[in-house]
Amino acid sequence: MSGNEEQVLKVAMPKGRIYKQASNLFREAGIPIPIEYEDTRKLMIELPDAKMEFIMAKPVDVPTYVEYGVTDIGIVGKDVLMEENKDVYELLDLGIAKCRMSVIALPDWKPSIHPRVATKYPNVASAYFREQGQQVEVIKLNGSIELAPMIGLADRIVDMVETGQTLRENGLVEQTEIFSITSRLIANRVSYRMKNERIQSLCDRLQEALAARV
Amino acid sequence: MSKPKVFEKPVGFRDYLPDAVKQLRAIEHKVLHCMEGWGYEQIVTPTMEFYDTVGVASATSDAKLFKLLNNRGTTMVLRSDMTTPIARVVSSLLKHESFPLRLSYHANVFRSIEEEAGRESEFFQTGVELVGDASAEADAEVVALAIASLKAAGVSQFKIAIGHVGFLNGLLEEALHGRLEDQAALKEMLISRNYVGYRELLNKLELEAELRQELMDLLRLRGGEEICQYALGVSSNETARQAIEHLCQIWDVLKAYGVCEHVLIDLTMVSDFSYYTGMTFEGYAADLGFPVVSGGRYDNLLTGFGRKAPATGFALKTTRILELVGNKQQEAGERLLIAYNEAGRIEALQAATEQRQQGKQVITSKVDEEQLWSELQAAAEAGGSFVYNGKSYSAVKCYGNKGASV
Known part of the structure; x- marks a missing residue:
């Protein structure tokens, strides 16, 4: 369809930490995103200059919006993609919000008879320990995962590590890195075909901006 | 479970x-x-x-x-x-x-x-x-x-x-x-x-x-x-x-x-x-x-x-x-109500069969209550659509005594 260039692209943006870095990258790619929305509480932002509409979503929900096609594309961390396992296109590594998924324990950790692992990412953790041939009980927590080994709920945790500051302050050590994490550009299966020119040209511009950063 | x-x-x-x-x-x-x-x-x-x-x-x-x-x-x-x-x-x-x-x-x-x-x-x-x-x-x-x-x-x-x-x-x-x-x-x-x-x-x-x-x-x-x-x-x-x-x-x-x-x-x-x-x-x-x-x-x-x-x-x-x-509004089909009482049953059911053969949707209802019967008769005389038991009908016909068929 020839009208593709005129269509509005709906983008699921992660609220908070990643938003700032992502919108900076968009601006570097020459997409006019006003700076004023950095701390907004609005959930939907129309950007007529960029022919886009931002949906401000909780990061873990971004793949869901994209999979169901209520937004065409989205920006989300690899950690969420690995955990949620949604059927979306993973188009581009944006190189922002760099961190890693790791196994963490107290310094004096020893293998126990009935090992327990606390995490916000039960699917990632189960898959990892299964692949290692270790049988562990995975306990899902929603926050302050570092508490678990400190008070004896679990002997290890699987969590995201950025600088390691929280770990050090709480006397924990990183045992193994499972995989490294950056934010990704993802697309809905149908949008990727119906709005292909738009999405492809956005990809190209972002890729150029990324190349210019190095 | x-x-x-x-x-x-x-x-x-x-x-x-x-x-x-x-x-x-x-x-x-x-x-x-x-x-x-x-x-x-x-x-x-x-x-x-x-x-x-x-x-x-x-x-x-x-x-x-x-x-x-x-x-x-x-x-x-x-x-x-x-x-x-x-x-x-x-x-x-x-x-x-x-x-x-x-x-x-x-x-x-x-x-x-x-x-x-x-x-x-x-x-x-x-x-x-x-x-x-x-x-x-x-x-x-x-x-x-x-x-x-x-x-x-x-x-x-x-x-x-x-x-x-x-x-x-x-x-x-x-x-x-x-x-x-x-x-x-x-x-x-x-x-x-x-x-x-x-x-x-x-x-x-x-x-x-x-x-x-x-x-x-x-x-x-x-x-x-x-x-x-x-x-x-x-x-x-x-x-x-x-x-x-x-x-x-x-x-x-x-x-x-x-x-x-x-x-x-x-x-x-x-x-x-x-x-x-x-x-x-x-x-x-x-x-x-x-x-x-x-x-x-x-x-x-x-x-x-x-x-x-x-x-x-x-x-x-x-x-x-x-x-x-699917969400497009469907046009409501024509639906006919044939009401009858004891005296009009044969005539009513015959009429229903004829209408159905012509491809119309027909619902029959035996009505014993007097007030409802007269309401239905009035509706039949007036013509136009009518709501009965929560369903709307494009037309009503009555068969039976007291005014019989319209």
Whole structure:
């Protein structure tokens, strides 16, 4: 369809930490995103200059919006993609919000008879320990995962590590890195075909901006 | 698990209420009518099949098949698609029918879902299989019929993406000669739509720079006719070249059908349906996040059932199309109320029969209460529509004593 260039692209943006870095990258790619929305509480932002509409979503929900096609594309961390396992296109590594998924324990950790692992990412953790041939009980927590080994709920945790500051302050050590994490550009299966020119040209511009950063 | 509440049903299964059924039937009727116009004849196969035959041959992963035991302890499956059962029928009951065979179906199929709500375990598919014709002509016919079927169903804005598994296979074989594990890993990345992972893996593999670039560029190979021309120059591998030539021929036929505006060529498309051997395609409608049709060529499936034959076909995801076009307001049909009392029964029921024969929807009701009877008589005299027991009627007629028929 020839009208593709005129269509509005709906983008699921992660609220908070990643938003700032992502919108900076968009601006570097020459997409006019006003700076004023950095701390907004609005959930939907129309950007007529960029022919886009931002949906401000909780990061873990971004793949869901994209999979169901209520937004065409989205920006989300690899950690969420690995955990949620949604059927979306993973188009581009944006190189922002760099961190890693790791196994963490107290310094004096020893293998126990009935090992327990606390995490916000039960699917990632189960898959990892299964692949290692270790049988562990995975306990899902929603926050302050570092508490678990400190008070004896679990002997290890699987969590995201950025600088390691929280770990050090709480006397924990990183045992193994499972995989490294950056934010990704993802697309809905149908949008990727119906709005292909738009999405492809956005990809190209972002890729150029990324190349210019190095 | 606790005992289900009386109104509960298994996750992934749905009831369809009259309004939805009306619309579903309308879509089904229009699409099957369209397929009939192209010479495809309808077929019905059993809901249950043997696991060892149809279950194993189907492309649905084992974990997604509904399996059950029959009274002899044999493992059965609920059909997960119609292509495999039709391959069985073509190789057995229709063994002596000469090719090409054109068959169509509308049926419910079953796939157990993983977790999310909203995904259906039982859904309707309407589709065709064209068996015994290996030509590009046949592939194009099936694509053109898919387009005609979508239009018939009332889907206005859509695109069909066509690819060919041979191109990717050939390209990978050329670049990674004999390194089957690496080939499979790259393919797996494309199947899971992980382009980031595909690029990372390519960068890790030992490859000539030129070949690596070719495989990177693959991710951009989508568009119109020009893609075919371009791809012809990319690979010297025989499999890849044949695949592209076949696609070019299909494009030419589609041009003759005059439907190219709906079609784009996409060489990155890899179907997770393992039985496809050649051209594959998928259809997308605006405003719906999931594909509405998928199909392709499967030249090896029938061999497994003992009758070697090329075949091609597609299935419309009718339930999804209902979601897309179903919300349009349906015009209320004409509905007649015939009310009667003891004295008018014979006359009333005769009149109802006559009206029904003329194609009208008629509901009869015996009315004993006097006030209601006079209300109905008044309505009948006044003419026009009337609401009775919560349902609206386009006309009312009364038969019986006290004023009798109007």
